[in-house]
Amino acid sequence: MKVLVIGAHPSDPFPANAGTVINHVNRGDEVILMTLTYGEEVHTEHYLGKSRDELRKILRENSEKAAAVLGVNDYRFLDFGDTPLIATRENMLELGESIQDIRPDIIICSHYPFRETHYGHDHGEAARMLERVPSHRVHSGKEGHRPKAIWFSANEQSMNHPIYRSPDTYVDISDVIDQKIEACLHTWNPWACSSEKLKEIGPPLLRAVGMEQGRVVGVEYAESYESPWLKNNIVTHLGT
Numbered sequence: 001m002k003v004l005v006i007g008a009h010p011s012d013p014f015p016a017n018a019g020t021v022i023n024h025v026n027r028g029d030e031v032i033l034m035t036l037t038y039g040e041e042v043h044t045e046h047y048l049g050k051s052r053d054e055l056r057k058i059l060r061e062n063s064e065k066a067a068a069v070l071g072v073n074d075y076r077f078l079d080f081g082d083t084p085l086i087a088t089r090e091n092m093l094e095l096g097e098s099i100q101d102i103r104p105d106i107i108i109c110s111h112y113p114f115r116e117t118h119y120g121h122d123h124g125e126a127a128r129m130l131e132r133v134p135s136h137r138v139h140s141g142k143e144g145h146r147p148k149a150i151w152f153s154a155n156e157q158s159m160n161h162p163i164y165r166s167p168d169t170y171v172d173i174s175d176v177i178d179q180k181i182e183a184c185l186h187t188w189n190p191w192a193c194s195s196e197k198l199k200e201i202g203p204p205l206l207r208a209v210g211m212e213q214g215r216v217v218g219v220e221y222a223e224s225y226e227s228p229w230l231k232n233n234i235v236t237h238l239g240t
């Protein structure tokens with residue numbers, strides 16, 4: 001199976017999906033990571049003084065190191081610009097064509113398509129772009145492609161919606177939590193702190209979030225998802 005993981009910023013797939021990615025890699029699936037932006041404006045205060053080119057190089061290298069910890073050597077960078085990420089027609093078509101090129105069986109989005117209350121709005125916007133990306137149409141002579149499922153991550157803390165956090169599927173990551181944490185420490189830094197400080201305060205938070213998800217389904221650590229279009233249910237009337 002071919003799995004495409006898409007996030008708004010290069011570090012996003014690691015706290016949201018690293019355990020799931022490791023499980024897919026371990027069962028022999030092909031996994032490709034893709035970011036919609038370089039994430040130059042997000043949590044990069046600890047790189048102040050570096051040129052834009054230097055910053056982009058660092059962000060890319062750190063992300064590729066983190067991906068390698070998961071056993072993934074294909075991390076693709078789109079360059080839509082972050083904070084704000086904007087779903088222009090050009091960006092939507094480019095995203096669609098990227099999916100047509102890769103032709104994944106499933107797509108995992110690192111985010112949920114709801115209104116976002118902090119971190120700008122890039123995460124919710126990325127998920128909403130994926131909801132309506134025109135990859136199923138012919139563009140530039142490329143055959144359309146419709147993945148069998150799109151999974152939205154439901155463990156993100158930055159969404160604000162009455163029914164937010166109603167995931168229907170949990171991936172058990174108990175056996176790979178240490179590998180997930182190791183990957184996150186290469187690139188994920190929500191506090192924009194030193195790497196020494198990150199090593200101290202990052203792992204407990206990652207464990208706490210994983211435990212919170214795992215508690216719901218009775219495993220030690222989990223990552224949670226929802227796939228609104230996974231099933232075609234045939235019914236005679238709509239119930240509650």
Ligand SMILES: [Zn+2]
Nearest residue numbers: 008009012042
């Ligand atoms: Zn992000």
